[in-house]
Amino acid sequence: MFDTKTVSIEWGGQTLTLETGRVARQADGAVMATLGETVVLCAVTAARSVKEGQDFFPLTVHYQEKFSAAGRIPGGFFKRERGATEKETLTSRLIDRPIRPLFPEGFYNEINVICQVLSYDGENEPDILAMVAASAALTISGVPFMGPIGAARIGYVDGEYILNPNSTQIKEGDLDLVVAATGNAVMMVESEAKELSEDVMLGAVQVAHKACREAANAIIDLAEQAAKEPWELAPVADKSATLAKLDAAIGKDIAAAYKLTNKSERQNALNEARAKAREVFADLQESDPAQYLGTLKLVKKLEANIVRNAILKDGTRIDGRTTTQIRPIEAMVHFLPRAHGSALFTRGETQAICTTTLGTKDAEQMIDGLDGLSYSNFMLHYNFPPYSVGEVGRFGAPGRREVGHGKLAWRALHPVLPSKDEFPYTIRVLSDITESNGSSSMATVCGGSLAMMDAGVPLKRPVSGIAMGLILEGKDFAVISDILGDEDHLGDMDFKVAGTSEGITTMQMDIKIAGITEEIMRKALAQAKEGRAHILGEMAKALDHTREELSAHAPRIETLQIDKSKIRDVIGTGGKVIREIVATTGAKVDIDDEGVIKVSSSDTAQIDAAIAWIKGIVEEAEVGKIYDGKVVNLVDFGAFVNFMGGKDGLVHVSEIKNERVEKVSDVLSEGQAVKVKVLEIDPRGKVRLSMRVVDQETGAELEDTRPAREPREGGDRGPRGPRRDGDGGRGRGPGGGGERGSGDRGPRRDRGPRDDSRGPRRDEGAKDDGGDIGLPSFITEN
Incomplete structure (x- = not known):
């Protein structure tokens, strides 16, 4: 089949x-x-x-x-x-x-x-x-x-x-x-x-x-x-006679037009020559419309012949430059006051406003492709509005040409960017072409490099770019540097090279003929190297190094590494903790699977607050150290205080003040900021805190003036009795009280009124290994 x-x-x-x-x-x-x-x-x-x-x-x-x-x-x-x-x-x-x-x-x-x-x-x-x-x-x-x-x-x-x-x-x-x-x-x-x-x-x-x-x-x-049968093409008519007639009519006018260095003046002169051609051949418009249109199309061919012959024979270019000469360059940085980094780069009649914006990780570009989701922290967007060439045209979403030119500049700058560890920012470079007459993509490379340096992006080295052209007739050829738009249209090659003082970062070549030889490429690369070096020197007059300080309007990013086992503590259940950190401090917090945390904000105070909070969560409390805390819960026997961001400890009622405190709520309230000293951390991680030994105004440690604890009357409790077998209850040793039996316990014993002199009733949460009955071992009776 x-x-x-x-x-x-x-x-x-x-x-x-x-x-x-x-x-x-x-x-x-x-x-x-x-x-x-x-x-x-x-x-x-x-x-x-x-x-x-x-x-x-x-x-x-x-x-x-x-x-x-x-x-x-x-x-x-x-x-x-x-x-x-x-x-x-x-x-x-x-x-x-x-x-x-x-x-x-x-x-x-x-x-x-x-x-x-x-x-x-x-x-x-x-x-x-x-x-x-x-x-x-x-x-x-x-x-x-x-x-x-x-x-x-x-x-x-x-x-x-x-x-x-x-x-x-x-x-x-x-x-x-x-x-x-x-x-x-x-x-x-x-x-x-x-x-x-x-x-x-x-x-x-x-x-x-x-x-x-x-x-x-x-x-x-x-x-x-x-292969299928080749198509039959109509034979190409010999147009040499018509071209000669056209040359005689307007050849001198076109040659004079291409000697004008100003693009607008040159275009006006060329339009006048084309109008003259229409007048000369007006009789054909009615007698042979097809020949009339064909003749007018030859005007472009005549223009190409005049420009190309002048370059090959005399080395004379449209604007009077030699084949290796670069147009005048003017570069400015910090061109826009609110942008994180900006530059205005002008080369002849080509001009680009380039800006650099720094963002956090959540500003990275998400790319969905065959390889799955990926993220890019460097973007370069190129815009070419019609006014840049003095025309009326479509203005809207970028076309294929704009996407291609932007990617070329992206490839030129990407190799010199710092790693994410060195510079944890998302970088966006925007190039708006405001004038164009040859190689706006290379102007984007130069302006983008300066704008990033102005923003404080630590590039390995500045990057410059140049567009090379070629005129090839038989075995004769000329490679020309920094081509104009007309030289691009009328020439045989568009060869763009960008790089640093150390080497090439991108190279793009498009040929309009059946290819070029190694000899031509070698000469073009050598000539481009000289041109790049000259442009780098002109760029250095505006800015020759990366600024040490970021713009005041750019976000600051601080990075810290935590143990992977602490990641869930920082995030919290359902993200509760990290959301609270962001909402309270105002800083953005990003954490990856390796425990690298990036905290960002344009306000350094917000960054410091978030980092202190995170460190409080992941660091371990130290006995004897004083911390800032917040009362989170009041109970009869004291107050629970949150400190170091994610840790809670108990300030027993006896550790609030040196004087006796009858009711905790008379002294403290939930949400109150306090300063506490860590007295003890038991084997289960429970933390005992004290307020009375810390000056609540200055945070300085105070001398403990409370007298030493007197021994308990009646001696120490005896050892526990043996645990009974069966359903039963527990035996109590000497000093431990009566005995609980199994089965029917009988009527409950009336304990009588509570003796307030014993202090607040013990909460089960405060029970420790000192015994099943009575106060925790670390509580001092008043």
């Missing part, structure tokens, strides 16, 4: 299998890719016609993770997969970026690429598998795709490169690098590194390219078995 075609190769120590013909047979191309027990299905469909007047390529990539793939049910109310998560959005971009340049110019048919994770083994990441499956599905679909590409992830542990590392190796290693490449050249790079050198990063790209070539060859083997 199924005409299944399969290809398998050994890849990174595991078997990579590509299969088609069994699932999604109505799609133009469908491939199931398997690595270990991770399975991804990718289906490609393409429209057979182009909408009238359409002049762009509508490629849409969707990557989706099914929770069932990991044997999980989605969290939340709806219990089903809904809008794309951040990871799904980023992976969709990861697939889109290397395949988009491989469609021919002028191909405008709509294409959908849908990748779904069907099985996940927790070891082999599905994003790489989705990239390979998408490339395979496009290759066998028959659409004009100049692939295939392969993809690979590289880790770096103990000086060794690892192909397709698992999550543990990525976490413990120094590198997480993803590369997509054809058999001949690299198309895309995405990475996060722990301050690695240019040589190590380039070596990782080379290892990844080899693995990509292996995957691409497997796709070719599958296509030889299962």
